[in-house]
Amino acid sequence: MTTLLGPRSLDLRNRKSGKLTAIRPLGSRDKHTLWFCRCVCGGSKEVPSHHITQRRVRSCGCANGILRRAEHTPAPIRGARWIPLGHGRFALVDTQDYKRVAPFRWCASKGRTTFYARSSVRGCQIRLHTFITGQKSIDHWDGNGLNNRRKNLRQATAFQNRANSAKHRDNTSGFKGVRQMRARWAARIHVHGRAIHLGTYDTASAAAHAYDRAAARYFGQYARLNPRVQDGR
DSSP states (O other), X not given: OOOSSOXXXXXXXXXXXXXXXXXXXXXXXXXXXXXXXXXXXXXXXXXXXXXXXXXXXXXXXXXXXXXXXXXXXXOOOTTXXXXXXXXXXXXXEEHHHHHHHTTSOOEEEEOSSSEEEEEEETTEEEEHHHHHHSOSSEEETTSOTTBOXXXXXXXXXXXXXXXXXXXXXXXXXXXXXXXXXXXXXXXXXXXXXXXXXXXXXXXXHHHHHHHHHHHHHHHGGGOOOOHHHHTTO
């Protein structure tokens, strides 16, 4: 990287792409300006300019339920504190809970679609959201198991928790509830252990729309919709 912002480079300061906001240019890479972007969750990400203008990047990683690793403690957030988990990961808690949480050593625990923070408290393994709320059956509104601010936690059944989970890591369509079937795209939703076929479509986005409509009907406020479909993409 040799220059920060060339004469032909677009000034993308404050340009938004999903949860990311471009803050400052870092230099050039592969003929594109690299931008430092801040995420609404408090994390950050270095993003090439064309990924911002084309909205190809949606978050620092938290939108997939995984808080990105950071070399240093993320930027402070008013009313909240970061809890180091080791290996460059951090959990977020309210300031009011920090004094209770801080004395214990917390680490990242990998779930099916996200990471959680866990520790050994009085000889028992416990997840951070359970430690804070005293309840085991807890759902994270934003799908990020490391965001343990009280406004992000709500009681939920196992069924509701699964409804709000992110797409699986082996998903190749880019959309939750969508898989490729030969030259078309199939939409499917699971309700109480039963798979419901929602039809096949010419495009993945059309199949994603079908999944979102069904998810809203079956899961209500616990439905995890496809963000790119919500944005009209």
